Amino acid sequence: MTPVQPKLSTDDVSLLMVLIDTNPFFWSAANTTSLSFSKFLSHVVAFLNSVLLLNQLNQVVVIATGINTCDYVYDSAAAGALPNQRAESLLQKLVEFVVKDEQLGKEDSVDGIGSSLLSGSLSMALCYIQRVFRSGPHHPQPRVSVNGYMHSWTSFPFHRYVAIMNAIFSAQRSMVPIDSCLLGAQHSAFLQQASYITGGVYLKPQQLDGLFQYLSTVFASDLYSRNFLQLPKPVGVDFRASCFCHKNTIDMGYICSVCLSIFCKHHKNCSTCGSVFGQAQTNAPSTSNQKRKTPET
Amino acid sequence: MPQVKIIAKNFMDMVASLPAMKLDKLYDNAFICEAILRSLPPLAKKYVLQMLYIDEPVLATSIHEWVLADGESKHTVAIDRLVQLRVFIETVDSGVLPREPMPSTITVRLPSLEDLEAYAAEQWECFLLHLISSGQAERTTNFSSSMMKIFQRGLLSQRDKEAPKLTESGFQFLLMDTNAQLWYIIREYITNSEERGVDTADLISFLLELSFHVTGEAYNMNTLTDIQRNVIKDLADLGLVKLQQGRKESWFIPTKLATNLSISLSDLSSRKQIITFLQQNAHPRVAERIPSVPENVTDQIRLWESDMNRVEMTPASLFDEFPSRDVFEAACDFAREYGGVLWEDSKKMRLVVKAEILGQIREFLRRAKYMVTIFLLLLVETALISDIILNSDWEKDLPEDPTGRFDDFEDFVESNFDTCKWIGLLIVLAQGCSILLATVLKTLEKDTGKHYDSDDDYAAHRLPFVNNSVHPLPYAVADFPLPSKSETWMIRKDSQ
Numbered sequence: 196m197t198p199v200q201p202k203l204s205t206d207d208v209s210l211l212m213v214l215i216d217t218n219p220f221f222w223s224a225a226n227t228t229s230l231s232f233s234k235f236l237s238h239v240v241a242f243l244n245s246v247l248l249l250n251q252l253n254q255v256v257v258i259a260t261g262i263n264t265c266d267y268v269y270d271s272a273a274a275g276a277l278p279n280q281r282a283e284s285l286l287q288k289l290v291e292f293v294v295k296d297e298q299l300g301k302e303d304s305v306d307g308i309g310s311s312l313l314s315g316s317l318s319m320a321l322c323y324i325q326r327v328f329r330s331g332p333h334h335p336q337p338r339v340s341v342n343g344y345m346h347s348w349t350s351f352p353f354h355r356y357v358a359i360m361n362a363i364f365s366a367q368r369s370m371v372p373i374d375s376c377l378l379g380a381q382h383s384a385f386l387q388q389a390s391y392i393t394g395g396v397y398l399k400p401q402q403l404d405g406l407f408q409y410l411s412t413v414f415a416s417d418l419y420s421r422n423f424l425q426l427p428k429p430v431g432v433d434f435r436a437s438c439f440c441h442k443n444t445i446d447m448g449y450i451c452s453v454c455l456s457i458f459c460k461h462h463k464n465c466s467t468c469g470s471v472f473g474q475a476q477t478n479a480p481s482t483s484n485q486k487r488k489t490p491e492t
Numbered sequence: 493m494p495q496v497k498i499i500a501k502n503f504m505d506m507v508a509s510l511p512a513m514k515l516d517k518l519y520d521n522a523f524i525c526e527a528i529l530r531s532l533p534p535l536a537k538k539y540v541l542q543m544l545y546i547d548e549p550v551l552a553t554s555i556h557e558w559v560l561a562d563g564e565s566k567h568t569v570a571i572d573r574l575v576q577l578r579v580f581i582e583t584v585d586s587g588v589l590p591r592e593p594m595p596s597t598i599t600v601r602l603p604s605l606e607d608l609e610a611y612a613a614e615q616w617e618c619f620l621l622h623l624i625s626s627g628q629a630e631r632t633t634n635f636s637s638s639m640m641k642i643f644q645r646g647l648l649s650q651r652d653k654e655a656p657k658l659t660e661s662g663f664q665f666l667l668m669d670t671n672a673q674l675w676y677i678i679r680e681y682i683t684n685s686e687e688r689g690v691d692t693a694d695l696i697s698f699l700l701e702l703s704f705h706v707t708g709e710a711y712n713m714n715t716l717t718d719i720q721r722n723v724i725k726d727l728a729d730l731g732l733v734k735l736q737q738g739r740k741e742s743w744f745i746p747t748k749l750a751t752n753l754s755i756s757l758s759d760l761s762s763r764k765q766i767i768t769f770l771q772q773n774a775h776p777r778v779a780e781r782i783p784s785v786p787e788n789v790t791d792q793i794r795l796w797e798s799d800m801n802r803v804e805m806t807p808a809s810l811f812d813e814f815p816s817r818d819v820f821e822a823a824c825d826f827a828r829e830y831g832g833v834l835w836e837d838s839k840k841m842r843l844v845v846k847a848e849i850l851g852q853i854r855e856f857l858r859r860a861k862y863m864v865t866i867f868l869l870l871l872v873e874t875a876l877i878s879d880i881i882l883n884s885d886w887e888k889d890l891p892e893d894p895t896g897r898f899d900d901f902e903d904f905v906e907s908n909f910d911t912c913k914w915i916g917l918l919i920v921l922a923q924g925c926s927i928l929l930a931t932v933l934k935t936l937e938k939d940t941g942k943h944y945d946s947d948d949d950y951a952a953h954r955l956p957f958v959n960n961s962v963h964p965l966p967y968a969v970a971d972f973p974l975p976s977k978s979e980t981w982m983i984r985k986d987s988q
Contacts (some may be wrong), residue, residue, distance in 0.1 A: 412540045420534045
């Protein structure tokens with residue numbers, strides 16, 4: 196048994212965590228554009244099938260991201276092997292998930308326009324990957340593929356921002372690349388950063404009808420092949436952060452030294468973690484451009 | 493587990509080596525498709541997935557752009573594998589002709605098809621005249637004299653200071669159909685293209701491309717490369733194309749000769765050649781008759797040809813004065829085994845074999861002689877030993893030794909009997925080993941004789957390990973090294 200195992204780890208075996216956005220607000224808006232959710236799903240299912248086809252040890256896990264909850268909808272290690280069963284079980288689980296998501300939305304009071312729980316699904320994916328990592332010394336090369344997101348920066352509540360950033364950094368630490376395929380109208384500086392930091396691919400397809408071609412060309416490449424392939428390079432990654440108070444994109448600002456929240460103006464205390472800030476030091480005009488904040492407690 | 497890997501690899505190699513038809517049939521099965529896809533190198537899998545829904549051919553250069561410089565070797569391996577398995581099929585862009593046809597807006601008087609044919613025939617006649625007798629042609633051609641020399645080689649023979657004479661093949665050349673003549677010249681032209689700094693492959697592809705142009709249409713010269721322009725000037729001299737100078741641009745018009753380039757001739761027996769030639773070049777008044785060549789003439793030619801075919805020439809070797817009947821019969825059997833016996837006379841012990849198995853039969857005879865010697869030696873040895881063992885007082889048979897040295901030697905042997913016994917055993921053992929080794933070498937050597945026809949190219953590398961040099965045998969008196977073709981032995985036999 197032992198001589199085979201090193202072979203597996205160097206091969207193109209991969210574990211693909213696919214995060215799909217089921218945000219009804221986005222999809223209802225996108226219905227007017229070229230791609231409907233059902234079409235999107237058919238592209239994604241074909242993509243999942245082709246990934247599973249490439250290597251019998253490949254594993255695919257799909258996590259649906261709703262507004263109020265997120266859940267595993269498909270795991271190729273647990274589901275049946277036949278392609279028909281795959282699609283069926285995935286769709287069935289997805290319907291159940293959407294219903295559950297809707298019910299949860301009715302119970303809770305929705306705070307404004309719902310945004311997808313990307314932080315939750317990212318964390319779930321990373322947990323799953325950690326479990327695989329710890330299962331043994333030899334495991335497939337995991338990567339996370341974030342699919343079909345259209346999130347606008349402004350709709351993010353602050354606490355989610357922190358959770359997402361934490362998830363991204365933990366992905367970076369465990370060397371898990373995050374690929375993002377953005378279907379929205381605008382670029383997402385946030386997913387750009389996520390892919391850039393973790394060494395994944397960020398892509399915003401121009402022709403949504405040919406989504407499968409994008410998925411199979413770019414996102415199906417295993418980590419081993421990526422060393423040799425010409426993949427979309429990050430051009431003009433927006434590294435600027437947005438402040439938490441007015442959602443402005445800023446070059447310079449104030450940062451909470453406890454929770455790393457960003458503000459464009461000086462505040463008395465941090466709106467995220469509640470730390471109390473001291474006075475801005477005015478006695479050092481030469482270093483005033485690097486504004487340092489120190490919490491008092 | 494590793495062995496399984498090896499088997500799987502071999503299995504895929506086996507699949508890859510299948511003929512195209514079978515391979516294509518295999519791909520009807522979804523499981524085989526899946527298995528083959530999974531057996532591919534990672535990069536190749538990627539390519540397959542990527543090209544899944546692409547119906548049109550993809551340029552090799554654009555596929556090449558998918559990889560980074562680091563992956564060059566892997567890319568090559570992947571593409572080779574895919575082509576080998578016929579997952580990718582190489583196609584050459586066979587869409588529109590790259591040559592720009594003359595736009596219909598330009599009103600230049602194009603020659604009619606008849607004019608063009610007449611022009612081609614005239615050019616070709618002129619070239620032939622030039623070829624056969626360089627002095628007689630009224631027009632000079634674009635071909636350099638060295639090029640002409642190359643064309644003339646084989647067709648004309650020139651002894652110093654004399655006028656060149658037509659050789660037999662030159663005569664045949666003149667009898668050939670125009671297309672065949674053209675092929676001959678074009679072939680010479682192609683084989684010598686390297687010397688003129690033209691790539692052979694380029695030239696051939698250009699010529700073939702030319703043969704697919706439409707006769708009588710004008711094509712612009714501006715799409716041609718410099719080399720192709722030079723080639724087209726040569727071709728104009730042969731009558732393959734007609735050059736036409738427009739106001740600004742120049743055009744070339746392929747003639748019938750060019751479009752017929754890809755027609756090849758099958759039956760080139762001399763009889764048919766002559767009759768066809770007679771039919772083609774008959775006087776117009778004779779040509780009206782049916783048949784244009786009288787039947788008695790064609791029959792006579794046919795008779796003449798069959799008479800030529802009645803006698804078959806085979807280079808041969810005669811073996812004579814065999815030392816014994818056994819050797820002669822063994823040699824006959826050996827030659828028969830190779831299918832090389834032409835004639836044998838068992839009374840006078842003579843054998844005639846085909847020249848191609850001469851080397852093998854020589855080798856065989858020498859081996860036979862060698863084996864006889866060995867056998868005799870062994871026989872003598874056995875007789876001596878049996879005499880010593882059976883005859884109890886064999887010592888008395890030895891002659892008297894007056895010097896007494898023999899007695900001294902005998903004493904020495906008796907005093908060191910153990911050592912001598914071992915030495916004796918060792919000698920016998922060494923002898924046995926040598927014979928065994930010789931037999932092994934012989935059997936190994938035997939295989940070199942029975943190689944396939946296609947191995948002829950490698951025959952030089954397969955000389956036997958021992959007895960490499962070939963010595964003439966004393967009893968092969970008539971051993972013909974075949975000095976020239978004209979002096980070969982003729983074996984007459986009735987072919988019908």
